[in-house]
Amino acid sequence: MSYLRIVKAIASRSITRIVRRPQSLMPIFLVPTMFLVVTSGGAARAVNLPGFPHVHSFFNFAIAGAIVQSTMLGGLMTGISLSIDVDNGFFDRMIVAPVPRSALVLGRVLGSATLALFQASLYLALGLVFGATIAGGVFAILIVLVLAALCSASIGGLAVALSLRAQAQWVQGMFPLVFVVIFLSSAFFPRALLTGPARRIAGYNPISYIAEGMRDPIISGVSASVTLEALAVAIGMALFTSLVAVWALRVRLGTD
């Protein structure tokens, strides 16, 4: 069996595991949708603030934030799914199979990235149905999809690494952390209009760049500098966390 086929098979299983469990789908879809709906209704007049980007509606502005939130939680669910496999012994059986071990980890990360494509498509479709516009057209959609996949892979890699090195409750404990990281980024509001220390921290938070890279093509059209910056950050993060995940597996197996 070729390396790619193994990665694909594990990715496919990882997606099926998440999709089959309603309790996994709820945080991925329900929480970001709820947040999108209530902030669009509750902070609708924010678009009138001085310094707020020119945008069709706050809903239009917030779609990228919902995609970031959903894909980050999707990445986390990949880790939780793996920790369940570790707990019930399934992962140990996979280890003794005659397959390259890094494929066991990278398959999970790929599964997370693939699921993110569905998540981002869903939110873009939801946006279009409820009156949002995508200023950058088809090219913007492609950029959003690529960034969503990379964002989910980044968090997925980290969650997989954690689930290989820590107990399940620590992986589940990352849920509030994901919210803190999003709150301290410009995913839901323009960076210049954030208050307190969040404004400064958002400048160093890679999620800000990914969120802005998704939002810019949606609300004002594709800009090379914002897109390249976002892609560089997202690719760097995805690569780094995937390597960390592979390293965590090696440490777990005592081969490092």
Add this chain to the structure above:
Amino acid sequence: MAAFRENIRLVWALVRRGLNEILRVPGASIPGVIAPTIFMLGTYSIFGRLHLLPGFGGTDYLDWILPVGFVQAAAFTGAATGVNLARDIESGWFDRMLLAPAPRWVVLAGLICSASIRVLMPCAMLMVVGFIAGLHWPGIAGFVLSLFFAALLAAVMAFWSCGLAMKYKSQDAAPLMQSSGFMLMQLTAVYAPIALLAPWMRTLAHANPFTYVLQGVRQGYIDTVTWQHTWPAIVALAGMVALSAWFAYWRIEKMDA
């Protein structure tokens, strides 16, 4: 009279058991204690400039958003009571409780009173962090009223969640318990005054009893305590207590011992 005293003793014993869980299972309690504070700080960081909008009335956004944490704390604490009960049902402990020679309302009252007391922990954390961040003192009346309303709302959510726990008899119902209160809270004037909400949200907020509770909790923090903002909160809470208590009592009466 002696029987009533015995019932009160049992209620107190159950309250103490509920409070002991904070020390026995800190991992399960800590998220519920810190989550409202994280949400409050996060929302303040993100939407802090909304107070510059015309129609906000010059209110500091921290004073505006902190009372939302009280409502959220009540929703989370009530849900946690239901999740704990579901765990007790799964482990068989609750069956033994139902066999005890005590009226079922006493068992229910113990659970609900523990939720109303436990909610004071996240509220205390919110106040401490809020004062560090620059919260204005709401006055004695505003402070006491906000805690009182939070305790009553925690009771409402605990009744509801315990009812669900007794219906489903499984911790799988936890997302339903947690999300129902959170959703109702979000569909109020959380981020901005009702007049500044989108029209569809304004309609929902007017129909949502949590809106009136939030206004009652918030009044001392953004202005002064008035009867005009107090009575709608009392009416909303009385209605929700009556409905949720009926639901929980109906479920506990249907439980097989």
